[in-house]
Amino acid sequence: RTLPPRHSNMQTAAFKQAAPRAGVAGHSSRGRANLVVRAGASRRGVLLGGASLVAVVASPLILVGGAEASGKAFLPVTSLSSFQKADQRTEYTTRVNDILRGILTAEDSPACIRLALHEAATYDITTKTGGMDGSIMLNSQEASLPVNSTLGPVIQKLKEAKKEIDAGDKSGAGPISYADLIYLAGRSATLKKWYDIKIARSQTVSGGKTIAGQFANPWPAEIGRLDSTEASGNLSQIPALDADVETIRKFLTGLGAKDQGSGPFTPKPPFWDQPGFVLWTAAALDPEAEEQRFVTANPDAYAGFKKTYDISRKTVTSTNYEVDFAAMYNKLTRLGAKFDNTRYLYPIPVTSIV
Numbered sequence: 001r002t003l004p005p006r007h008s009n010m011q012t013a014a015f016k017q018a019a020p021r022a023g024v025a026g027h028s029s030r031g032r033a034n035l036v037v038r039a040g041a042s043r044r045g046v047l048l049g050g051a052s053l054v055a056v057v058a059s060p061l062i063l064v065g066g067a068e069a070s071g072k073a074f075l076p077v078t079s080l081s082s083f084q085k086a087d088q089r090t091e092y093t094t095r096v097n098d099i100l101r102g103i104l105t106a107e108d109s110p111a112c113i114r115l116a117l118h119e120a121a122t123y124d125i126t127t128k129t130g131g132m133d134g135s136i137m138l139n140s141q142e143a144s145l146p147v148n149s150t151l152g153p154v155i156q157k158l159k160e161a162k163k164e165i166d167a168g169d170k171s172g173a174g175p176i177s178y179a180d181l182i183y184l185a186g187r188s189a190t191l192k193k194w195y196d197i198k199i200a201r202s203q204t205v206s207g208g209k210t211i212a213g214q215f216a217n218p219w220p221a222e223i224g225r226l227d228s229t230e231a232s233g234n235l236s237q238i239p240a241l242d243a244d245v246e247t248i249r250k251f252l253t254g255l256g257a258k259d260q261g262s263g264p265f266t267p268k269p270p271f272w273d274q275p276g277f278v279l280w281t282a283a284a285l286d287p288e289a290e291e292q293r294f295v296t297a298n299p300d301a302y303a304g305f306k307k308t309y310d311i312s313r314k315t316v317t318s319t320n321y322e323v324d325f326a327a328m329y330n331k332l333t334r335l336g337a338k339f340d341n342t343r344y345l346y347p348i349p350v351t352s353i354v
Contacts, residue, residue: 074347106193111154114283122233123336130233131336134178142231172346179225217318245297252276
């Protein structure tokens with residue numbers, strides 16, 4: 001018979017003390033490293049468990065809160081694999097979105113986008129201050145600006161959501177930042193709005209749910225923003241909702257833009273006519289009417305975009321509008337944001353098996 005491969009004492013000892021995530025156990029028997037899958041374990045849990053087992057061989061273990069008495073050790077965040085980190089962020093985002101969907105409605109989408117826009121639009125590229133830092137919900141001076149007067153109801157909803165999100169944290173991921181909450185609220189409410197539209201346009205509800213669920217535009221969530229209680233940046237540059245289109249256009253084209261002169265090869269500013277049209281109109285009290293207002297005021301700049309998006313939005317699958325909006329919204333909500341790439345990550349237990 002074929003003899004099993006031999007392992008060094010170091011490898012055997014490492015496998016003895018390693019046991020990955022729930023659903024997978026690691027142990028050594030006669031020099032062989034084995035994975036034992038417990039009943040009910042998910043395929044992803046098994047794969048991530050295997051990654052944890054491999055990672056722990058080369059990583060130190062840490063003891064957390066009475067681990068000596070329980071015999072339980074933890075794999076530190078710094079030693080988590082990229083798969084494990086991605087999995088934890090996905091789990092966290094999913095839990096937050098589930099709570100937001102229970103509090104926000106599709107009708108809240110414009111207000112949530114406007115909240116994110118007003119927060120990000122304080123960014124001053126010259127001083128590198130302001131932007132997506134949660135201050136619109138943490139600083140009374142900023143929150144009380146006349147331009148933010150219509151945001152009170154959605155801010156209150158998000159404060160309720162934060163209480164529920166933080167109270168439901170069972171893994172040790174920590175409280176959600178207000179900056180991430182604002183970002184995810186705009187994303188969640190907009191996805192809900194698109195979902196409802198697809199179902200309404202489908203011949204059957206079940207068919208609409210299938211299409212909306214399986215053929216929707218993938219919208220990667222970006223989390224890890226840090227908060228600030230300071231009202232910094234340019235707090236006076238945001239136009240009122242009823243400002244004339246040219247004023248809004250100048251504001252948007254200058255948002256986050258560097259002074260690079262002018263000429264045929266000068267790069268377009270981050271929020272030139274197309275992203276400006278998409279983001280500002282989506283944040284209006286009546287997005288469809290605002291799109292038409294932009295076209296009427298400046299057909300050369302905006303009529304082509306509206307025509308393209310109107311055709312695209314007739315489908316019930318992923319649309320060009322959805323793809324563009326998701327990318328533009330993610331770009332907007334990076335303005336001034338400071339990210340902590342370890343936020344919401346937590347050590348995972350490693351069980352010793354003798």
